[in-house]
Amino acid sequence: MPNRLAQATSPYLLQHADNPVDWWPWEPQAFEEARRRDVPVLLSVGYSACHWCHVMAHESFEDEATAAYLNEHFVSVKVDREERPDVDAVYMEAVQAATGQGGWPMTVFLTPDAEPFYFGTYYPPEPRHGMPSFGQVLQGAHQAWAERRDEVTDVAGKIVRDLAGREISYGDAQAPGEAELGQALLGLTREYDPQRGGFGGAPKFPPSMVVEFLLRHHARTGAEGALQMARDTCERMARGGIYDQLGGGFARYSVDREWVVPHFEKMLYDNALLCRVYAHLWRATGSELARRVALETADFMVRELRTAEGGFASALDADSDDGTGRHVEGAYYVWTPARLTEVLGADDAALAAQYFGVTEEGTFEHGSSVLQLPQQEGVFEAERIASIRERLLAARDGRPAPGRDDKVVAAWNGLAVAALAETGAYFERPDLVEAAVAAADLLVRLHLDDHGRLFRTSKDGRAGAHAGVLEDYADVAEGFLALASVTGEGVWLDFAGLLLDHVLTRFADDSGSLYDTAADAEQLIRRPQDPTDNATPSGWSAAAGALLSYAAHTGSEPHRTAAERALGVVKALGPRVPRFIGWGLAAAEALLDGPREVAVVGPSPDDGATRGLHRTALLGTAPGAVVAVGTEGSDEFPLLADRPLVNGAPAAYVCRNFTCDAPTTDPERLRASLNS
Structure with a gap:
């Protein structure tokens, strides 16, 4: 019989709806039940594409004896970290503070007042590798609660007090200048892997936000070292196993330093960020590889993640059926020489093995290769390779596909809107711009309420119950701002302003510091607040960037001031931990560059010369430049006010730091002014 999770909108929670564990969703009634029964709460946090979450579920939560013990001695609460990032952030901070590490599945034991007293991640069904079994952990937590209650509550209270003392306040600091950005670049250079690209050792994650900073820094300063790190990292990733060489799109991370073996889950946010980064790399260098990867990644998102409602699903699982009924990580993606021969015949299989690096020994498990x-x-015949790739992709399409987490997350869809809008504009792919518009329409129609407040998620055309967090408001605003520049439709600027007004009134304090949850959101044991990037840009940095762009579009002093105050944290952290605040460093580059404001006016939207100037403006590499396009006298964008045609011809106006260049009708002059 299904448990309470059967009514959830989260695919991850629905995966546990038939567990024998008597799960509760995160809600006040669960903690009231724990008080009534005088038992602790087991909080289990994961997400749909998490491999070890599935493993622990199969080993423990589907086990009748384990479930019976849980149901007798605990109230069990299951949380989707992607649906409730606030809950995840608060308890992950406690886990990391107590153990020095974190990850998912996250396992936390709480008092009925939601105060944590014992922490962990994955626990096996029996002791192994120095880890206790899950059963032993449950027995220990139950005995501590039953026999040493005072000690447990003292520990929990101390943890909560320690978390409360970690509040961040950099809102009164100045935004970073040349010195801090130079120190950040130097820090990245020290951590850079010159042989393999990327930063640090294994596992290696795509450094999307850092690459965006490097591209902007090069565009503003001409620092060739920054461009080389960005270019080489992107090339290594694109040639590695982390990139799907048949279907496009990136896996979550590489388990090795060489980008060979990925953790095979594919996340919307990674692909949106990387699609945009590769498009920006092409814009800066003209790299054909960057162009191909940007377009293939955009096509992957539209083909495999787009939902029936026009939004984008969250993820594809790492695991899939290997054809024998077993769920195996990477089964959908890997090949052996024998499998190549089955599909291609001996001659083409030998060529494919040489081209794609498929060996008898394999690069993955059981002799298979990524x-x-x-x-x-260039030494391979292009037409023959194209035919091989097409046949392999068709054969792979016949394999059991990985599961899809089809909930729509507002923040990640905002990132996808920005990526698809810009990629479509750069490469003259109107279908990609249309996909961006459709996703933006869904966010307005389904995720925005009548007061301009965002819901975090939706599924199957139904909005979830959970309020949007800071990253939702900031990333959706970012997407709307990019869409406004590409389409010339000022309504997207208006929607961005609506969201950013909420940032100013509900997420910022008097000093200008930002919180991940709104002031009127559900009160947890701590109001989460983290300015550092993780898998996605921090809400703090994303808000700073979006506020800055909106101010450039509108001249709004409050938004500009809020952006500068928010970037105070980058002045403090950029020189020390640049890998973890790349998006903030990128926003700081835009601030130092102006950002530049470009207005393109023409006699009609369909005028060819106007379109040429508009495209030239979009392809400018000036960090954070904003672009408005419209007809003479249009009130679509504030930047178009008092911008006439020049001698009857379409013209572009470029302003920076309250100073404007002479208008130009020449695309080459415009290009020069935006690429210096």
């Missing part, structure tokens, strides 16, 4: 791309593509 496809990679050679450094010297």
Whole structure:
């Protein structure tokens, strides 16, 4: 019989709806039940594409004896971290503070007042590798609660007090200048892996936000070292196994330093961020590889993540059926020489094995290989390789596909809107711009309430119950701002302003510091607040960037001031931990560059010369430049006010730091002014 999770909108919670565990969702009634029964709460946090979450569920939460013990001695609460990032952030901070590490599944034992007293991540069904079994952990937590209650509550109270003392206040600091950005670049150079690209050792995550900073820093200063790190990292990733060489799109991370073996889950946010980064790399260098990867990644998102309602699903699982009924990580993606021969025949299989790096020994498990791309593509016959790739992709499409987490997350869809809008504009793919518009329409129609407040998620055309957090408001505003620049439709600027007004009134304090949850949101044991990037840009940095762009579009002093105050944290953290505040560093580059404001006016939206100036403006590399386009006298954008045609011809106006260049009708002059 299904448990309470059967009514959830989260695919991850629905995966546990038939567990014998008597799960509760995160709600006040669960903690009231714990008080009534005088038992502790087991909080289990994960997400749909998490491999070890599935493993622990199968080993423990589907086990009748384990479930019976849980049901007798605990109130069990299951949380989807992607649906409730606030809950996840608060307790992950406690886990990391207590153990020095974190991850998912996250396992936390709480008092009925939601105060944590014992922490962990994955626990096996029997002791192994120095870890206790899950059963032993449950027995220990139950005995501590029953026999040493005072000690447990003292520990929990101390943890909560310690978390309360971690509040961040950088809102009164100045935004970073040349010195801090130079120190950040130097820090990245020290951590850079010159042989393999990327930063640090294994596991290696795509450094999307850092690459965006490097591209902007090069555009503003001409620092060739910044461009080289960005270019080489992107090339190594694109040629590695972390990139799907057949279907496009990136896996979550590489388990090795060489980008060979991925953790195979594919996340919307990674692909949205990387699609945009590769498009920006092409814009800066003209790299054909960057162009291809940007377009293939955009096509992957539209083909495999787009929902029936026009939004984008959250993720594809790492695991899939291997054809024998077993769920195996990477089964959908890997190849052996024998499988190549089955699909291609002996001659083409031998060529494919050489081209994609498929060996008898394999690069993954059980002699299978993850496809990679050679450094010297030019020595292979392009038409034959294209035919091989097409046949392999068709054969792979016949395999059991990975599961899809089809909830729509507002923040990640905002990132996808920005990526698809810009990629479509750069490469003259109106279908990608249309996909961006459809996703933006869904966010307005389904995720925005009548007061301009965002719901975090939706599924199957139904909005979830949970309030949006700071990253939702900031990333959706970012997407709307990019869409406004690409489409010339000022309504997207208006919607961005609506969201950013909520940032100012509900997420900021008097000093200008930002919180991840609104002042009127559900009160947890601590109001979460984190300015550092994780898998996605921090809400703090994303808000700073969006506020800055909106101020450039509108001239709004409150938004500009809020952006500058928010960037005070980058002045403090950028020189020390640049890998973890890349989006904030990118926003700081835009601030130092102006950002530049570009207005393109023409006689009609369909005028060819106007379109040429507009495209040139969008392709400018000036960090954070904002672009408005419209007809003479249009009130779509504030930047168009008092901008006439020049001698009857379409013209572009470029302003920076309250100073404007002479208008130009020449795309080459406009290009020069935006690429210096």
